[in-house]
Amino acid sequence: MNIKYEFFVANDNGNSEHDIIINKELIQQPNVLVKHAELTYNADVDEATFVKNIHNELIVTVNSPSAEVGMYKIGNYALKSAGDEIDNINVDHDRKYDIDLPIINTLARIAACGVEKAFEENQTVPEDIEIIVDMSTALPIKQHNEETAAKFEKKFTKDKHMVTVHMGQKRVNTTIKFDFVKCVPEGFTVPFALQADYETGKWRTGEIFKEFADEYKLEIVDGQYFKNKIILGTDIGDGTTEYPVTRGNRPDRDFKHGSNHGIGRAIEKALDAFNDAINIPDSPRQYFAEVLKNPKHKFHILAKKKLQNHVDKQAERILDNLKSQLIKLRYEIDMICVYGGGSILMKEYLYPKLKELCDEYQIQLFYVPTKYAITLNAEGLDIFVNGNIFKTLKDKAKTTA
DSSP states (O other): OEEEEEEEEEEOSSEEEEEEEEEEEEEEEOOOOEEEEEOOOSOOOOHHHHTTTGGSSOEEEEEEESSEEEHHHHHHHHHHTTTTEEEEEOTTHHHTGGGSEEEEEEEHHHHHHHHHHHHHHHHSSSSEEEEEEEEEEEEEEOOHHHHHHHHHHHHHHSSEEEEEETTTTEEEEEEEEEEEEEEEEEETTTHHHHHBOTOOOOOSSSSSGGGHHHHHOOOOOOGGGGGGOOEEEEEEEOOOOEOEETTTTTOOOGGOEEEEEOOHHHHHHHHHHHHHHHTTTTHHHHHHHHHHHOSSSSTTHHHHHHHHHHHHHHHHHHHHHHHHHHHHTTTTTTTEEEEEEHHHHHHHHHHHHHHHHHTTTTTTEEOHHHHHHHHHHHHHHHHHHHHHHHHHHHHHHHHHO
16 A cells, blocks of 8 residues: 655754644654664554654654665654764754754654554555655754755755654655755744744634733734734744844845854753763753753753853843844834744843833834744744745746746
8 A cells, every 4th residue: 555645844943942843733852863773662563552652752764865874763762862872953063954964853754744644544554655745944044045045955855755664663664755845044934923823824812912912901912913013033042043024924134134142052051060960971952951841850940050140141142132133123113022942941031121122112022922932933834835925936946947
């Protein structure tokens, strides 16, 4: 039985977390892998149980023209691999369009979703699955230009990719072909996610806007409120922070700016002291990040204590960059919108200083609540890949090819 699927993929390959939406399924995993893993499953793996937990125990063999051929543990499964060397994105040196990790982890997630879908439809998994993909993705603003975007896109589109998903001794062979890929600067599609619910396509409503509405004594705030706003975004990630300016849904490329600041850089500074304190010599940055996310973790308070001073320094640099952007814009914006995984731990330092600055210049501050801050990029990319602008770009590319 050979099965063929068409997937629409929104791919936010963060330095710390991989947020990817595949046919409206949001998957959040640490953006890490372990190379040359050995199979440890026995022959008696129950397919239903495996598929249910596939994204937490994902092991694949990748044969792609764009990455090193090999067997890999992906995401959470890699992170819990005792004694293995974990590969992640180096916030100081790695350019996402030049390294294998974003390619491998993206292919692995798409293949895993193919297995999920096949089992859901057939209550068994076939030996072969073919997947055709349209995908939107992004690069940090400082890394993004026409040349680098085209290079990153071509890594996906230049040929087919073969990914074997290992289910115990059973092997599911997936062939993945990217029909069209569009790479945009990080943060440029976030206004789509502020305005629309990516799952329904309707105006966004709900708890995401409650704090903002209360602060500015607004009776009702939904996605329509952001439709025509001039917004200076502040997308605080692991290794970079992006400061995109958007006018409604249109990015203003004259004010495209990014800086090498983020929560991952603070974690790198604190990592040795944290590892020494818990007597673990080489736990990776992503492990530290997972501890910080979990208030119930026994090392959570210790991790926050080791990190705090470094977080404040990163936040201070981000504030400096925001002030520079505001001066260039002559303060002629409606709103600063702060989001991204790094915004959560920086809020204690950043929010009061930003609020004071915004009040002085009659600018609203929308500091996106923790629950929603991490996934706005992926949600915006998903609305983009499923929308008319993406279709127009694809049709144009196919016509001129």
